[in-house]
Amino acid sequence: MIQRLKAILCALLVWLAILGEALAAAGWLAAKTAGILGREGKAGLAAFFEAPATQIRIFAILRAVLPNLSLGRSLVKSYGNTGTAVVTRREDVRDVLSRDADFEVVYGPRMRKLTGGDNFFLGMQPGWDYTRDTSAMRLAARRTDVAGIVTPRAQALSDEIVAAAPGRIDLPADLSLEVPWDMTVRYFGTGGQRELMESWTTTLFWYLFEDLGADPALDSRAMKDAGALRDYLDGAIAARKAEGGHLGDTILDRCLALQSSGTPGMSDIGIRNNLLGLLIGAIPTISKACCLAMDELLNRPEALAGAHRAALGGDHADVAPFLWEALRFNPHNPVVYRRATRDTWVAKGTARQCRIPEGQMVFAATLSAMFDRHAIAEPNAFRADRPWEDYIIWGYGMHECFGAAINAAVIPAILTPVLAQKNLRRAPGAEGQIDTGGTPHPQHFHLEFDV
Ligand code: HEM
Known part of the structure; x- marks a missing residue:
């Protein structure tokens, strides 16, 4: 009692x-x-x-008074829909992202435009195509590679770049774009000229995930860049095949080995489309996440001091919790969206139940989920001691980020040497603020430190 x-x-x-x-x-x-x-x-x-600080407040109000809402108005123009729903409670966000039969991924049509025909697995519902492609790509991009190949190189390169910086660094241009691009050269095996690969993948990421208003100018640019990336990858695959690359240890080489063994989905075009999807996911995202985490830490002197002490210790695992917490407040993507495949409900049988009509675009507000007091202790406090389960920073459910283990290793590898610098601060004026150069992705962000 x-x-x-x-x-x-x-x-x-x-x-x-x-x-x-x-x-x-x-x-x-x-x-x-x-x-x-x-x-x-x-x-x-x-x-x-x-701004995330504003969105955090708006979600706090919604969670209290209208945790799930459905509107007839369509906000997303890039993918067909009949209206918009917003889901804010952690339990309901995870529920939406787990119910693939009721809430489908929408990206298929634009993925097909980028590949010139076929879908990529992020645009697929559960089924054979998804299983075939993710199974093959998991064999090519092995979990053990993160510790064996990816992390040592990312750490060494980041340490080297920061050591060579004379008290000032432009975070994306000098470091956080360079390291993932280098990973795609050495580990993905895709090579390519840095500026071109960065620019193509940034445009294509923007087109797929951030162009909610369906800008026609971006559409033309994306078609041009996708064509160029496809041509480049077709050439790179053919060249590597001619060299007998199936014996090597990159993702491309392992795809070629799978092709030699007759693995389904691993035709030249299949390999190209899978690599194209991975490249779009990898380069602009890791860099943006690094910039957002750093921006948040620079706004929080105590947290920055904690991260600095952890970085001086040199153990990336001690720095990482500061970065995940910074990304909770300032995430790469505050929502993940899905579309209702049929008339359905969210939180049915509860006081917050909400009917979602077929075709409605559902914003599963992952940012809001990470501040839901029903599940998160002291949600408004910056705490570097949270359990990993509190975070939803790269999706949830079947489509949770394919690069999750890479992100968890590479983001701390990039930021630890920067955070270890003495008196780390923003450069004065506009240079010390993130400059996205008219894209949704950071191009410049100048930091200074004592030498
Ligand atoms: C900090 C960096 C990253 C962030 C914030 C991020 C974010 C996400 C999110 C939110 C999703 C789920 C999308 C959805 O459910 O609609 C996702 C899926 C995915 N990501 Fe990442 N990502 C990052 C890095 C990477 C990297 C490095 C790779 C490649 C190695 C990658 C490849 C993918 C792929 C292929 C999927 C689809 C997974 C599937 O459908 O099963 N991402 N990512």
């Missing part, structure tokens, strides 16, 4: 905290919005509402 009373009291306290948090968030949003409208007019509001 006492246990039951305790449980009820605890639940009540959590609800009170959630309501208090929502009220505080509403006050903050009202004051900030009024200030921006007064200073900059409506033009200043877009950037404000895109």
Whole structure:
């Protein structure tokens, strides 16, 4: 009986905290919005509402009063849909991302445009095609490669780049793009000129995942870049095949070995499409995540000091929790989206149940899930001691990031030598802020430190 009373009291306290948090968030949003409208007019509001700190507050309000909502209005133009739903509670976000039969991935049509025909496995529903491609690619990109091949090289290269930087570094241009590109050369085996590979993969990532408004100019650029990347990869595969590359240890070489053994899905075109998908996933994402984590740490002197101490110790595993926590506050992608395959429900049988009509685009708000007080202890505090399960920073469920183990090793490898620098700080003025150069991905972000 006492246990039951305790449980009820605890639940009540959590609800009170959630309501208090929502009220505080509403006050903050009202004051900030009024200030921006007064200073900059409506033009200043877009950037404000895109900022993670704003989105965290909006989600706090939604979780308290309208945790699941469905609107007839269509917000995404790039993939067909009949409206928009937003899911904010952790339990429901994970539920949506686990129910593949009810909530499908939408990327197939654009993936096909990029490959010139076939789908890539992120655009596939469960079935033979998905199993064939992911099974073959898991044999080619082995989990053991992360410790054996990827991490040692990423660490050595990052250490070398930072050691050669005279008290100043442009994080994406000098380091966080270089390291994943180098990984695609040495480990993927795809090679290519750095600027071109970075530019192609950034455009294609943008087109697939971030072009919600379906910009026609981006469409033309993506078609041009996809054609160039396909041609480049076709040439690289043919050249490697001619050299007898199936005996080597890169992902491409292992794909060629699988081809020699008659493995399904490993035709030249199959290999090219799988490598194209992996490249798009790998280069712009790791760099952006590094910049966002660093940006967040620089806004939090105590956390930065903690990360600096951990980095001085030299153990990347001690630095990593600071980076995951920074990415919780400032994630690479605040939502993952799916489309309802049929009329269905979220949280059915609960007070927050919500009917989702067929065709509606569902924003599973992973950012919100990581701040849900029902599941996350002290969600608004920056804590480097959270269990890994608290985080959803590269998806969840069947399509969880193929590169998850790589990310977990390479992001700390890139940032540890930077964080170890004395008096690490932003460069003065605009240079010390992330410059995306008109894309959704950081191009410049200058940092300074004492030498
Ligand atoms: C910090 C860097 C990265 C972030 C933030 C990230 C994010 C994500 C997210 C959110 C998803 C799930 C998308 C969805 O469910 O709709 C995903 C899937 C995927 N990612 Fe990553 N990713 C990163 C790095 C990488 C790397 C390095 C690779 C390649 C080695 C990669 C390849 C993929 C692939 C192939 C999928 C599809 C997996 C599947 O459908 O089973 N990503 N990623």
